[in-house]
Amino acid sequence: NAMLSWQRTAFHFQPERNWMNDPNGPLFHKGWYHLFYQYNPFSAVWGNITWGHAVSRDLIHWLYLPEAIVRDMWFDINGAWSGSATLLPGGEIVMLYTGYTHQQVQVQNLAYPADASDPLLLNWVKYAKNPVMVPPPGIGPNDFRDPTTAWFGPDNKWTLTLGSMLNDSGLSLVYKTTDFINYELNDHFLHVVPGTGMWECVDFYPVSINGSVGLDTSANGPGVKHVLKASLDDTKLDYYAIGTYFIENDTWIPDDPDLDVGIGLRLDYGKYYASKSFYDQNKQRRVLWGWINESDSEVADITKGWASLQTIPRTVLYDKKTGTNLLQWPVEEIESLRLSSHEFKELLVKPGTVVPLHIGPATQLDIIAEFEIELLGSEGIVNNVEGCGVGAVERSAFGPFGILAIANDQLSELTPIYFRLSNYGNGTSTTTTTTTTSTSFCVDETRSSKAPDVSKQVFGSKVPVLNDEKLSLRVLVDHSIIESFAQGGRTVISSRVYPTEAIYGAARLFLFNNATDINIKASLKIWQLNSAFIRPFPFHDTQ
Ligand code: DQQ
Numbered sequence: 001n002a003m004l005s006w007q008r009t010a011f012h013f014q015p016e017r018n019w020m021n022d023p024n025g026p027l028f029h030k031g032w033y034h035l036f037y038q039y040n041p042f043s044a045v046w047g048n049i050t051w052g053h054a055v056s057r058d059l060i061h062w063l064y065l066p067e068a069i070v071r072d073m074w075f076d077i078n079g080a081w082s083g084s085a086t087l088l089p090g091g092e093i094v095m096l097y098t099g100y101t102h103q104q105v106q107v108q109n110l111a112y113p114a115d116a117s118d119p120l121l122l123n124w125v126k127y128a129k130n131p132v133m134v135p136p137p138g139i140g141p142n143d144f145r146d147p148t149t150a151w152f153g154p155d156n157k158w159t160l161t162l163g164s165m166l167n168d169s170g171l172s173l174v175y176k177t178t179d180f181i182n183y184e185l186n187d188h189f190l191h192v193v194p195g196t197g198m199w200e201c202v203d204f205y206p207v208s209i210n211g212s213v214g215l216d217t218s219a220n221g222p223g224v225k226h227v228l229k230a231s232l233d234d235t236k237l238d239y240y241a242i243g244t245y246f247i248e249n250d251t252w253i254p255d256d257p258d259l260d261v262g263i264g265l266r267l268d269y270g271k272y273y274a275s276k277s278f279y280d281q282n283k284q285r286r287v288l289w290g291w292i293n294e295s296d297s298e299v300a301d302i303t304k305g306w307a308s309l310q311t312i313p314r315t316v317l318y319d320k321k322t323g324t325n326l327l328q329w330p331v332e333e334i335e336s337l338r339l340s341s342h343e344f345k346e347l348l349v350k351p352g353t354v355v356p357l358h359i360g361p362a363t364q365l366d367i368i369a370e371f372e373i374e375l376l377g378s379e380g381i382v383n384n385v386e387g388c389g390v391g392a393v394e395r396s397a398f399g400p401f402g403i404l405a406i407a408n409d410q411l412s413e414l415t416p417i418y419f420r421l422s423n424y425g426n427g428t429s430t431t432t433t434t435t436t437t438s439t440s441f442c443v444d445e446t447r448s449s450k451a452p453d454v455s456k457q458v459f460g461s462k463v464p465v466l467n468d469e470k471l472s473l474r475v476l477v478d479h480s481i482i483e484s485f486a487q488g489g490r491t492v493i494s495s496r497v498y499p500t501e502a503i504y505g506a507a508r509l510f511l512f513n514n515a516t517d518i519n520i521k522a523s524l525k526i527w528q529l530n531s532a533f534i535r536p537f538p539f540h541d542t543q
Contacts, residue, residue, distance in 0.1 A: 006503040007304060007480040010364050010531035011337055012292075013062055014309040015052055019044050019301075022201060022274035023289035023310055024051055025085040025095050028282045030119035033059050035289070036068055037310070038082060044301040049079040051097070055120060055537070058333040059287070059313045063537040068124050075099040075109055075130045082201055083108075084276065086150040086158065086180075086217075092116055094180050095124070096160070098145040099131060105141040107131030108162065110180055120537070133175060133183050139164050146201045149278065150177070151218040153247055161190045163199030163230060170196035170230055170262055172204070174250045190228070191252045196262035197234035201274040204228050204252070205286060207242070211320030211327075214286035216279045220247060225318060227326065228252055230261050231274045238267045238275050238290065240326065242318065256324070265325060268311075270443060270459045270484075270494040271295060277316055286316045287331060292481060295445075295496045297453040311483060311494060312476060319490060322464045327489040330476060338366060338527040349401065349513040349520040351376070354411065357526065362406070362509040364529040365477040369403065370470045374519040375424060385420065388442035388460040392416035397517040398424045399440075404510040405477050406448065408502040415448040415497050416512065417484045419463075419471050424518065439465045441486040441493065448497035463491035478529075479503075 014020065019040035027034050032055045039052030051069035054062045069080045076099030083097025095111040109130040114123035135144040143165045150158040158180065161172045171192035175183040190204065206215040206224045215224065226245035231238050241261045243254040254260045267275055268290060275290035290311040294301055301307040314328040342359045349355050359365075385396035392400045399420025407414035423437045442460030449456065463486045465471060474485040484493045499507065513520045 005304075007498060008306075009309055009478045009481055011060065011334070011529060012309040012312065012478050012481055013054065013534060015039060015306060016064060016536070017044070017305050018042065018307075019046055020052065020291070020308045020310075021046060021293070022082045022291050023276050024082050024097065026276060026278040026287070026289055027085040027087060027093065028280050029093065029121060032057065032119050034121060035062070035310070039067065041067065044305055044307045045298050049081060051080050058336065059331050060333045060337065061532045062534040064535065065120060065122060065537050068121070069095070069097060069111055069126075073099070073126060073130065074102045075107055077102050078104055081106070082146040082274065084147055084149040085278070087281075093121070094150070096132075096147040096180070098147070106135065106144040108133035108147050127181065129181070132181055136173070136185050138166065139173070143198055148202055148204050149217050153218070159250055161202055161204055163202040165198040168197055169194045170199040170232065172199060172202045172228070172230070186250055188249050188251050190250060191261065193260050193262045196230070196232055198232075199230035200233050201231040201276060202229065203275065203277055205277055205279070206245075207286070207316070207318040207326070209318055209320060211318050213284055214279060214315065214317070216281070220245065225255070226252055228261050229267065229275065232262055236273050238273055239263070240265055240267055242324070242326070259324070266461070267326075267328070268492045268494050269461045271496050272311070272494045288314045288316045288328060290494070292494050292496060295455045296451070296498055300453065309481060314489070321466060322490065325464065325490050328492050329485065329489045330474070330483070334366065334476070337530040337532060339530055341525055341527045344522065344524045346372070346521045346523055347511060349511050349522055351513055351516050351518070353513060354404065355511040357509045357511060357524070359509055359526050359528075361505055361528065362507040363477065363479050363504060364531065365475070365509070366527040366529050367403065367473070367475040367477070367509075367524060368526075369473040369475070369522055369524045371401065371419065371472070372470060372521040373398070373421075373424060374521065376517050376519060384422065386422055387440045388420065388444070388458050391444035391446050391458045392418055392512070392514060395514050395516055396420065397515060398422070399515050400442065401513040401515050401518075401520045402473065402511075403475065404512050405475065405482055406497055406499050406502045407508045407510055408499075408506060409508060411510070413447060413450055413499055413502045414510075415482060415495065416444045417473065417475055417482065417493075418442050418444070419486070437465075439463050439471070441484075441491045443482065443484055443493045443495050445495055445497060448495070448499065450500045451498045454498050459493050459495060461491055463487050
């Protein structure tokens with residue numbers, strides 16, 4: 001067990017032991033952030049699902065509390081599955097969650113705090129006449145789960161949505177209620193996309209087109225667009241789209257049908273699923289959580305005694321510069337962990353070279369980097385590659401270049417985080433026609449671990465880069481996880497890595513440029529990050 005202890009993270013939320021999956025019911029109440037999560041109290045693999053519970057003052061340091069919702073009634077005996085919180089204007093808190101019944105039917109249940117004046121919300125009461133929603137005619141008993149936070153509309157009703165499927169079309173059902181006990185099903189879906197299969201953990205929320213503030217889930221009106229997110233059961237990927245919510249009949253359409261839910265943009269192009277956002281009334285921001293699963297084997301998880309973690313919570317804003325995507329950024333509180341920093345100005349990285357960054361330990365880092373490109377005097381494009389290619393070893397004219405994280409000295413264990421441009425500038429041919437450049441942002445896990453039975457992928461996607469912008473990167477490194485944000489959070493990639501040699505004091509950080517036709521000038525600021533305290537609530541100290 002101790003053998004694998006270096007994989008444990010220092011500032012990411014993870015349970016003390018055993019299995020965790022989806023974040024559930026996040027909320028802020030009386031000075032505390034609450035995170036609930038799908039939890040197996042008995043083992044490091046999925047099963048026996050109950051709601052784990054932890055609280056934090058700042059979204060970074062966490063105290064574990066006793067489980068909040070356990071499997072003890074016929075309507076949730078096979079699992080207390082995912083759900084969401086709704087805060088009512090009078091200060092009451094309503095929790096809706098999916099129960100998997102004694103007969104293996106997915107139903108929606110109502111729970112509420114036994115004492116809403118308790119800042120820790122320790123005790124939860126289940127409504128005696130649960131379930132409050134059962135699969136409607138035509139919907140399969142196993143295709144009905146994960147209620148969202150409800151929003152209040154001009155009809156004076158609370159509206160919520162939850163994921164389902166008909167044939168192979170993923171869709172979101174809409175329910176209305178005034179008391180959270182009785183619900184009416186709308187005859188329209190919020191949205192449906194053929195071929196996307198079952199939608200899990202739907203998230204639906206407004207974003208302000210001014211791009212600077214988060215909005216309460218009930219906000220609407222001019223200057224507001226709505227984001228619809230679905231977690232696709234078939235592929236275990238989180239897709240979102242930005243669009244318009246028609247409040248008259250509770251339907252939503254994407255701004256761009258080619259970027260619809262399930263076929264367009266993803267919240268994160270790495271290991272990431274079942275995300276959920278909430279409106280943080282404490283700091284007027286929308287905060288997004290996401291579950292990061294393991295990429296090693298179940299045997300390894302059982303050996304190490306725990307599995308999975310949550311992302312650093314991210315603020316979510318509409319990107320008013322592009323108008324086509326969201327911006328995700330680690331909450332500002334992560335900066336409270338920053339210790340000493342190193343700064344590097346315009347380091348030259350020539351084609352085919354690696355530059356070490358002497359920063360001391362490199363397992364807990366917050367890295368901000370900017371890259372300038374200097375075109376070398378070649379004529380025409382040689383050996384061009386679209387997208388991420390097979391990984392960072394595949395060279396092309398304008399990429400890959402970036403950083404090598406969690407690397408050993410011999411560079412035999414490392415994780416490249418890189419950009420690759422399909423083209424650059426207008427001087428690439430003797431006729432000075434302007435060329436269009438598309439930029440890909442990628443993480444190559446293929447050499448990240450020498451351990452057996454680890455799934456190692458090349459993750460990535462395109463990232464919008466506007467004309468006057470430099471390429472920029474933010475990377476959080478935490479022992480066995482790397483969260484990478486390109487261009488202020490337009491494209492995000494989370495990866496699990498399982499170094500065997502690049503651990504503790506042996507882990508290093510490098511710059512690299514594997515492009516053939518450009519020099520890179522890199523400017524970086526790199527902080528060592530402190531560990532967060534994530535430990536049991538000290539009841540014995542206070543009682
Ligand atoms: N996880 C929960 C379900 C949800 C799935 C069960 C998504 O409610 O659909 O643990 O990961």
